Amino acid sequence: MAIYQEKDLRELKYHILTSARHDRAVRDLAGMLGMGVQPFRRILIERLDMQYLENLAGRYEQWEARGDREDPLDRALGRELFTSYLPMVEPSGMEQIRAEARASVEAGTPPSEAAARARGRLAEVLRP
Amino acid sequence: MSLLQDAKNWVRSRSIHVAYVDVGSCNGCDIEILACLAPRYDIEQYGIYVHNNPREADILLVVGAMTPPWVERLPALWAKIPAPKAAIAIGNCPVSGCVYNRRETYILGPVAKYIPIAAEVPGCPPRPTEILSAVLAVAPTVFRDYEVNRS
Amino acid sequence: MKRVVDVSIPLGPVHPCWKEPARVKCETRGEKVLSAEVELGYMKKGIERIMRGRPWQEVMFLAERVCGICSVIHNMVFIEGMEAVSGITVPDRAAYLRVVMNELDRIQSHLLANFSYCYTIEHETLAMYLLNTRERAMDCMERIAGVRVNKAYMIPGGVRFDLRDTDRALLLADLAHLEDSVHRYGRMFDTGPLIATRSKGVGILMQEQARIARAVGPTARASGIAEDVRLTHPTYRKLAFTPIVRTEGDNHARIMLRFDEIFQSLGLIRQCLHDLPAGPIRGGGTCGAGETVSRGEAPRGELSYFIRSDEYGRILDIAIRTPSIPNIDACTHHMLPGVTSLADVTSVFVSADPCIACNER
Numbered sequence: 001m002a003i004y005q006e007k008d009l010r011e012l013k014y015h016i017l018t019s020a021r022h023d024r025a026v027r028d029l030a031g032m033l034g035m036g037v038q039p040f041r042r043i044l045i046e047r048l049d050m051q052y053l054e055n056l057a058g059r060y061e062q063w064e065a066r067g068d069r070e071d072p073l074d075r076a077l078g079r080e081l082f083t084s085y086l087p088m089v090e091p092s093g094m095e096q097i098r099a100e101a102r103a104s105v106e107a108g109t110p111p112s113e114a115a116a117r118a119r120g121r122l123a124e125v126l127r128p
Numbered sequence: 129m130s131l132l133q134d135a136k137n138w139v140r141s142r143s144i145h146v147a148y149v150d151v152g153s154c155n156g157c158d159i160e161i162l163a164c165l166a167p168r169y170d171i172e173q174y175g176i177y178v179h180n181n182p183r184e185a186d187i188l189l190v191v192g193a194m195t196p197p198w199v200e201r202l203p204a205l206w207a208k209i210p211a212p213k214a215a216i217a218i219g220n221c222p223v224s225g226c227v228y229n230r231r232e233t234y235i236l237g238p239v240a241k242y243i244p245i246a247a248e249v250p251g252c253p254p255r256p257t258e259i260l261s262a263v264l265a266v267a268p269t270v271f272r273d274y275e276v277n278r279s
Numbered sequence: 280m281k282r283v284v285d286v287s288i289p290l291g292p293v294h295p296c297w298k299e300p301a302r303v304k305c306e307t308r309g310e311k312v313l314s315a316e317v318e319l320g321y322m323k324k325g326i327e328r329i330m331r332g333r334p335w336q337e338v339m340f341l342a343e344r345v346c347g348i349c350s351v352i353h354n355m356v357f358i359e360g361m362e363a364v365s366g367i368t369v370p371d372r373a374a375y376l377r378v379v380m381n382e383l384d385r386i387q388s389h390l391l392a393n394f395s396y397c398y399t400i401e402h403e404t405l406a407m408y409l410l411n412t413r414e415r416a417m418d419c420m421e422r423i424a425g426v427r428v429n430k431a432y433m434i435p436g437g438v439r440f441d442l443r444d445t446d447r448a449l450l451l452a453d454l455a456h457l458e459d460s461v462h463r464y465g466r467m468f469d470t471g472p473l474i475a476t477r478s479k480g481v482g483i484l485m486q487e488q489a490r491i492a493r494a495v496g497p498t499a500r501a502s503g504i505a506e507d508v509r510l511t512h513p514t515y516r517k518l519a520f521t522p523i524v525r526t527e528g529d530n531h532a533r534i535m536l537r538f539d540e541i542f543q544s545l546g547l548i549r550q551c552l553h554d555l556p557a558g559p560i561r562g563g564g565t566c567g568a569g570e571t572v573s574r575g576e577a578p579r580g581e582l583s584y585f586i587r588s589d590e591y592g593r594i595l596d597i598a599i600r601t602p603s604i605p606n607i608d609a610c611t612h613h614m615l616p617g618v619t620s621l622a623d624v625t626s627v628f629v630s631a632d633p634c635i636a637c638n639e640r
């Protein structure tokens with residue numbers, strides 16, 4: 001059996017991400033996580049398959065419209081976004097980050113700061 | 129002319145197995161090939177069978193403008209088809225790249241660079257009847273007396 | 280995300296059941312599919328990149344060749360976008376004729392989708408009936424526009440060909456024929472006991488999942504989401520259009536929904552022909568600068584074009600979102616996991632009516 005099917009798909013995946021709408025979504029998400037665009041693209045390429053990438057903008061817009069509505073912390077963290085809309089982190093890992101952020105808010109940290117720190121943690125988890 | 133060759137000629141004239149491969153089309157030509165299956169055109173009455181399995185095909189219909197992943201897969205697929213075989217390019221896409229052959233494109237056409245093309249059916253897309261008559265016209269020229277002509 | 284699997288089974292890129300090349304890798308345990316992954320790239324032509332910097336006259340033909348199956352709606356959405364940015368109005372007659380053409384296209388596309396499904400579950404008889412019926416719809420379009428597939432029927436300010444009275448009579452006769460046959464084959468599909476075993480309860484898409492993946496068109500409407508862009512289109516508003524919705528969300532529902540939509544399209548065409556106002560079919564105008572998002576309901580769901588043009592009508596930036604993108608996504612990531620037999624993978628995939636050419640552009 002020839003192995004020519006298992007190819008390096010990174011270039012093809014990168015082509016998908018350069019379309020206008022995808023680019024906007026990627027920039028938004030990278031800004032949200034405080035990451036450079038290029039490193040974030042790399043993360044996307046490594047963690048998601050091609051169909052998720054094609055639908056990246058759609059899923060992101062859908063999350064913007066209806067995901068994580070209840071809790072501002074979840075919204076800031078993109079809890080559903082990164083676990084079910086674009087499954088890049090394990091739900092358990094996300095829960096842990098969230099619990100830590102919760103705890104620090106209760107300990108007296110201002111919510112915005114706690115959220116920012118939690119996003120930093122999330123970015124670390126995402127980085128390979 | 130041997131009796132065996134006559135028998136082969138006769139059998140081959142009534143049984144042409146076709147596979148098609150889409151190397152980056154807009155689907156227009158694809159669907160016109162599918163439409164050939166419809167009872168209205170009824171390709172089976174000419175002894176043409178669409179199996180879409182390269183290993184039992186005689187004729188390969190190529191549609192599409194040759195996207196990069198196909199560059200090594202198409203010759204591999206072509207190699208799987210047992211001889212005698214012929215490839216027919218359906219539509220403008222495999223012939224010239226059609227509208228996609230412009231600056232900034234990803235395609236790497238034409239298909240003739242990668243596998244030998246026996247016939248071309250231009251059109252965007254060609255009508256099912258044109259596809260049908262192309263297959264019928266190519267088959268005898270390739271398959272008739274194949275063993276004699278080869279030696 | 281890693282987990283224990285028995286085997287990872289790749290299907291494709293060339294597969295006898297699929298019209299187009301794509302590769303779906305299914306991770307299975309026993310016969311059960313745990314997850315599926317798609318590999319694309321076999322059809323990526325870079326149409327959006329080619330379009331940039333070109334005059335609308337060229338982009339119009341490129342837009343149509345995003346997808347050969349639903350070329351009319353691509354034409355329509357792009358042209359309506361250009362009209363919106365440059366303030367061109369369309370004569371009433373042309374607006375109605377556009378709807379006629381679009382609905383004819385929907386009929387043939389739905390028939391083709393149902394043909395593919397029947398072919399995939401190996402019900403060749405019904406498949407061939409449907410494919411033959413589709414030829415009637417193709418004839419109707421050919422009679423109006425002169426070509427079968429890439430018609431370029433709509434242009435800024437109107438349509439290219441008028442509907443003559445003789446054609447109109449023939450069209451009505453064909454519609455009656457189509458209605459008869461689709462009625463018959465739809466009932467065959469609905470009542471066939473073996474078809475039901477292969478289709479009912481297979482490949483279920485829950486409403487919440489459909490919303491997460493942003494599924495559109497028949498795939499979403501079969502899961503209980505009443506969304507249809509035709510509801511916001513001015514001409515369809517005049518025709519008092521309401522979408523058809525089903526709630527089962529399985530293969531059977533998706534196919535039956537397409538059959539029902541064919542009847543609805545036939546009704547819309549008849550209504551258009553009945554209301555068809557007299558008058559010119561082409562107005563004038565110049566394509567100019569602007570930026571807009573133009574939407575339309577393709578046979579497979581919502582299609583949208585983001586267009587930015589300069590004052591000479593050249594396209595500066597364009598982004599196309601085709602309905603197949605979310606539908607294939609919903610199909611592979613939500614319908615396929617949980618399918619209990621590998622034999623159903625192909626039929627579930629085909630039931631979402633995937634069009635890889637649109638998907639990758």
Ligand code: SF4
Pocket residue numbers: 153154155156157158191192218219220221222226227251252253254344347428429
């Ligand atoms: S020749 Fe035309 S119809 Fe055929 S695949 Fe190419 S663009 Fe599509």
